Amino acid sequence: MKLLFEASRELPLVQLVATFRAGGVSDPVGLEGLSRITARMLRRGSRTMTGEQLEGRVDSLGADLAASVGLGSTTVGVEVVSRSLEKAVALAAEVIAEPAFDEDELEKLKRQVEAEIVASRDEDEGLAARALRRRLFAGHPHGRRVQGTIASVRAITREDVIAHHRRAFSQENAIVAIGGDVSGEQATDFAVQLTERLPKGERLPYAVGAPVPPVGRRLVIVDKPERSQCQLGIGTLGADLADEDYVALLLANAVFGGMFTSRLNQEVRVKRGWSYGASSGLATGPVREAFTVWSAPSVDDAVACFELELGLLEAFCAHGIDEAELGFAREFMRRSYAFEIDTGKKRLQQKLDCLLLGLPDDFHAQIIERMGAVTAVDASRSVARRLDPKGMWVSAVLDAEDVGSDLREAIAWDEVVVEPFNCD
Amino acid sequence: MNSPLLVRTHAFGPHLSIERYRFDNGLTLLFCPDHTAPVFSFQTWFSVGSRHEYEGKTGLAHLLEHLMFNETKNVPHGEFDRRVEGAGAESNAATFLDWTFYMINAPADALELVVGLESDRMQHLVLRDELVASEREVVKNERLQCVDDDVDGAVGERLFREAFSTHGYGRPTIGWMADIEGLTAADCREFYSTYYAPNNATIAVVGDVQREVLLSLIERCYGAIAASELPIEDVHPEPLQVTERHASMEQPTPTLKLAIGYKSPAMGDVDHPALVLLCDVVFSGRSSRGYRRLVHELEFASEFGGQAGHFRDPSIVDISITAHEGIAAERILAELDELFAELRREPPTQEELERVKARVELSTIQGMQSSSGKAEQIGFCELVLGDPAALWTRLDAFARVTRSDLLRVARRYFVPEGRTVLIVEPGGDPPDSSPDGASGVEA
Numbered sequence: 074m075k076l077l078f079e080a081s082r083e084l085p086l087v088q089l090v091a092t093f094r095a096g097g098v099s100d101p102v103g104l105e106g107l108s109r110i111t112a113r114m115l116r117r118g119s120r121t122m123t124g125e126q127l128e129g130r131v132d133s134l135g136a137d138l139a140a141s142v143g144l145g146s147t148t149v150g151v152e153v154v155s156r157s158l159e160k161a162v163a164l165a166a167e168v169i170a171e172p173a174f175d176e177d178e179l180e181k182l183k184r185q186v187e188a189e190i191v192a193s194r195d196e197d198e199g200l201a202a203r204a205l206r207r208r209l210f211a212g213h214p215h216g217r218r219v220q221g222t223i224a225s226v227r228a229i230t231r232e233d234v235i236a237h238h239r240r241a242f243s244q245e246n247a248i249v250a251i252g253g254d255v256s257g258e259q260a261t262d263f264a265v266q267l268t269e270r271l272p273k274g275e276r277l278p279y280a281v282g283a284p285v286p287p288v289g290r291r292l293v294i295v296d297k298p299e300r301s302q303c304q305l306g307i308g309t310l311g312a313d314l315a316d317e318d319y320v321a322l323l324l325a326n327a328v329f330g331g332m333f334t335s336r337l338n339q340e341v342r343v344k345r346g347w348s349y350g351a352s353s354g355l356a357t358g359p360v361r362e363a364f365t366v367w368s369a370p371s372v373d374d375a376v377a378c379f380e381l382e383l384g385l386l387e388a389f390c391a392h393g394i395d396e397a398e399l400g401f402a403r404e405f406m407r408r409s410y411a412f413e414i415d416t417g418k419k420r421l422q423q424k425l426d427c428l429l430l431g432l433p434d435d436f437h438a439q440i441i442e443r444m445g446a447v448t449a450v451d452a453s454r455s456v457a458r459r460l461d462p463k464g465m466w467v468s469a470v471l472d473a474e475d476v477g478s479d480l481r482e483a484i485a486w487d488e489v490v491v492e493p494f495n496c497d
Numbered sequence: 498m499n500s501p502l503l504v505r506t507h508a509f510g511p512h513l514s515i516e517r518y519r520f521d522n523g524l525t526l527l528f529c530p531d532h533t534a535p536v537f538s539f540q541t542w543f544s545v546g547s548r549h550e551y552e553g554k555t556g557l558a559h560l561l562e563h564l565m566f567n568e569t570k571n572v573p574h575g576e577f578d579r580r581v582e583g584a585g586a587e588s589n590a591a592t593f594l595d596w597t598f599y600m601i602n603a604p605a606d607a608l609e610l611v612v613g614l615e616s617d618r619m620q621h622l623v624l625r626d627e628l629v630a631s632e633r634e635v636v637k638n639e640r641l642q643c644v645d646d647d648v649d650g651a652v653g654e655r656l657f658r659e660a661f662s663t664h665g666y667g668r669p670t671i672g673w674m675a676d677i678e679g680l681t682a683a684d685c686r687e688f689y690s691t692y693y694a695p696n697n698a699t700i701a702v703v704g705d706v707q708r709e710v711l712l713s714l715i716e717r718c719y720g721a722i723a724a725s726e727l728p729i730e731d732v733h734p735e736p737l738q739v740t741e742r743h744a745s746m747e748q749p750t751p752t753l754k755l756a757i758g759y760k761s762p763a764m765g766d767v768d769h770p771a772l773v774l775l776c777d778v779v780f781s782g783r784s785s786r787g788y789r790r791l792v793h794e795l796e797f798a799s800e801f802g803g804q805a806g807h808f809r810d811p812s813i814v815d816i817s818i819t820a821h822e823g824i825a826a827e828r829i830l831a832e833l834d835e836l837f838a839e840l841r842r843e844p845p846t847q848e849e850l851e852r853v854k855a856r857v858e859l860s861t862i863q864g865m866q867s868s869s870g871k872a873e874q875i876g877f878c879e880l881v882l883g884d885p886a887a888l889w890t891r892l893d894a895f896a897r898v899t900r901s902d903l904l905r906v907a908r909r910y911f912v913p914e915g916r917t918v919l920i921v922e923p924g925g926d927p928p929d930s931s932p933d934g935a936s937g938v939e940a
Binding site: 083084085086116124125128129131132133134135136137152153154181184185188189191192194195196197297298299300301302332333334339342343344345346347348349369370371401404405406407408409410411412414415416418495 | 510511512533534535536575578579582583584585586587602604607631632633634635637638639641642645646647648649749750751752782783784789792793796799800819821822848851852853855856858859862863865866867868
């Protein structure tokens, strides 16, 4: 077990976080959602408490309990007022190590998750994002949905949950992060209490290879009737954290779509008013992740907006950025870094993220320092090396028979896929 | 301009305090020194929101909020955002029923820049036709994104429209689409000159700022701005609702939804703290009665929530429910009716009361973690309650709430004749985004 600690005594509040190196990517094929179901089952009863008693106890302590799952990790977090700290540690330790995994509760949870998956189809932004990731990372674990699908959730059994818990929730696989109104000595004691009832186990690897870059320009239309607005995403592969181009790409992305004054937002929102916002992002991870462009034009502007964004992206990849743009972005990122670390909770989370990704504690501060050495020529070369505007997926949520047909005609696509909005 | 008057100091939690200053032109400054990080939040809260609009001009307060980032006599178009980002700062703004506020979070050494930019746009905003036209398009897209193509947004808008027959709270802050399209630069200029004045503004500053430097800058940059004569608000109090209202709408959503609004008191009302706690008993968290019964035991709902309105005037307890497939609205309503009937017969247990008090204490402390979070609480509480430290002083009010209080507010507010029920059926066209689209009836 690794312990991270960040004291912050201004408020009578403590954060207790237990993270395990297992998430959506380690779910077996056909059982997607297993990590998340397991994490949520922790709240539905333990050795001495029913789910109802447990939730009542959490509230009585003045605590928040959260269980969340990402691609590579599962986190159980408790935020609690200082006076209840010791009781909260005892409760969290039991929740983590001694879940009941009651069969009836599991069936109820599966039905609830199914209903949540259906309800999530209301959110067009989520539909566009899922369609893009599913296509961009097709056949790769990063393309799978952490929540699972209705079919995969239905297939999960109590035995699957117990086996996953036994494998993932172990001392060797745990990172404990404690911060807030607590001393280092207390934190050490609490970390032991939180994990002492877990099996020793082993540290699980993040066994994921590099994704295959997309070839050609491909369009996925998420067919949803009666849209007045189109959620529009463009995605290609970016970089991983160890990539020598990573820092330069961060700066270049800020220029292209990472700031309010970026090229993308200026052209789409400020000059034309086509979308409430337009931005680009460079996702980060231990393997090559996505570079995405997002906007939400009205259906009347959707095709023109896509053509504009594609043109901007092509120009960005072909010509890069200039020194003035680079200098501005560097200064913005250097100075705004203060807001990445202005609370103890953020500093603790940053340390946890670094450890999970195998990075040094001061990785983010190092990034800011390394930005000083990047030139516009470096950044432009990095963009040209890593971002391929000829290999991309585009996702659009709209009526396939209406604006969808115009978008199909916009460029010579290598592939066009239409999928109903109510598929998983 | 004379030196600002230190009116009083308010305790703000265990370690902080808020200094209240009053300037000659009516400007109020609420300053909370906090040196835990080298950053600060500078927020300007105007006592004007969509409640001050009228039919035909809805969305005006919100459109003006967008335009405040565009151009002044001293700062060319686009330069505001450029200077803010150049300083490593972030800016944002929000408009709601009772207020409009502007926020810049910045590194500690950018105070002069921030005060300069904020004071400049309070007095020198330029509202050219072409800029208004361009920003109108952005707002129309925001409306499409947040209301017309967003089921929850469309439902929320409709619920308020049905629940308020007279009061301005029934008009959407973002505005009806037809009204947005008709807003002109002249409308914006008039609204700006009427309401954007120092005597209608409160500045909340929290963070790593030196008092003398701040006061000197505020005096220098805001001192010459004249106070304005604020109009008497043409407010129309909502009549007492004596009959249950029902409405329905269709939405392209896979499952049935319900939105219910029970008439509730103003945030400053003596009943409000008890009602907030009672709402927590019913709606808040997985140990709440409503969640246990409707989501967990009966599996009628996949999503369930509700909260009392935090507004200057009486509003509604706003409840939203997403049904499981195949569950009819009548079954959900019957369960909810039974739940409220229980609360009118017998108050929640002492254990339930202590539990929700602990939750409120936790959320109060959680709201204090960043300088911007603190400034937002200070500005909001000042505008709505006249007490910038109310985040903490209300904790005392919550602590005094008894089971008798819970019984009283259950009987007073959770009554069928005081509610509006909106049933959202799957299917159909997008919402009619005009005020005439209403089809509610008094049952």
